[in-house]
Amino acid sequence: AQSVAQPEDQVNVAEGNPLTVKCTYSVSGNPYLFWYVQYPNRGLQFLLKYITGDNLVKGSYGFEAEFNKSQTSFHLKKPSALVSDSALYFCAKDNQGGKLIFGQGTELSVKP
Amino acid sequence: EAEVAQSPRYKITEKSQAVAFWCDPISGHATLYWYRQILGQGPELLVQFQDESVVDDSQLPKDRFSAERLKGVDSTLKIQPAELGDSAMYLCASSLGTSGSTDTQYFGPGTRLTVL
Numbered sequence: 001a002q003s004v005a006q007p008e009d010q011v012n013v014a015e016g017n018p019l020t021v022k023c024t025y026s027v028s029g030n031p032y033l034f035w036y037v038q039y040p041n042r043g044l045q046f047l048l049k050y051i052t053g054d055n056l057v058k059g060s061y062g063f064e065a066e067f068n069k070s071q072t073s074f075h076l077k078k079p080s081a082l083v084s085d086s087a088l089y090f091c092a093k094d095n096q097g098g099k100l101i102f103g104q105g106t107e108l109s110v111k112p
Numbered sequence: 113e114a115e116v117a118q119s120p121r122y123k124i125t126e127k128s129q130a131v132a133f134w135c136d137p138i139s140g141h142a143t144l145y146w147y148r149q150i151l152g153q154g155p156e157l158l159v160q161f162q163d164e165s166v167v168d169d170s171q172l173p174k175d176r177f178s179a180e181r182l183k184g185v186d187s188t189l190k191i192q193p194a195e196l197g198d199s200a201m202y203l204c205a206s207s208l209g210t211s212g213s214t215d216t217q218y219f220g221p222g223t224r225l226t227v228l
Binding site: 004032034036041042043044045046049051090092094097098099100102103104105 | 116118143153156157160167203205215217218219220221222224
């Protein structure tokens, strides 16, 4: 079965430091991968996606993600974290036909 | 900027009652999705529509859940009767292309359901 894993339930970083939120996925064909962010009691906001091409994908709010086929990973990164980045982050994989399989989510906490 | 609309934002009901959620996708989006998100977990797909047709409802508990998109635009998700385990966030999303495309899904704000 298709799966997406986010190995860290929570990530804590200091404001201004770089952040990484990890994601790995099960292999099947060409993976289509997404990152979404969710603020409390809100829906998911799209950050970025990888379909094909350059392994480094740039997205909204200064976020980027690196696709690594050999490690089946798609880690989310940002060079300098902001307190306002604190939220719940979800990695997702397009299973087939548009059905997204989501990871469990990672709570990012950025402290001033 | 166009957004997916959902109502109500919050719903509290007693078990065995009927509830209904409404979703209006971004204009022109052919594909509409309903997801359920249990607290502390990622969303899980319940049903996917392509225009007015159901593409995938394999995870929809059909004994109590129903969904429709009669004119291929807005959609309603119904639960009857509601059970305690149905307490969750119900998210609607839409995407521009047809099923099988890799178009981005855009999510609405969700309906938080609490069953007492």
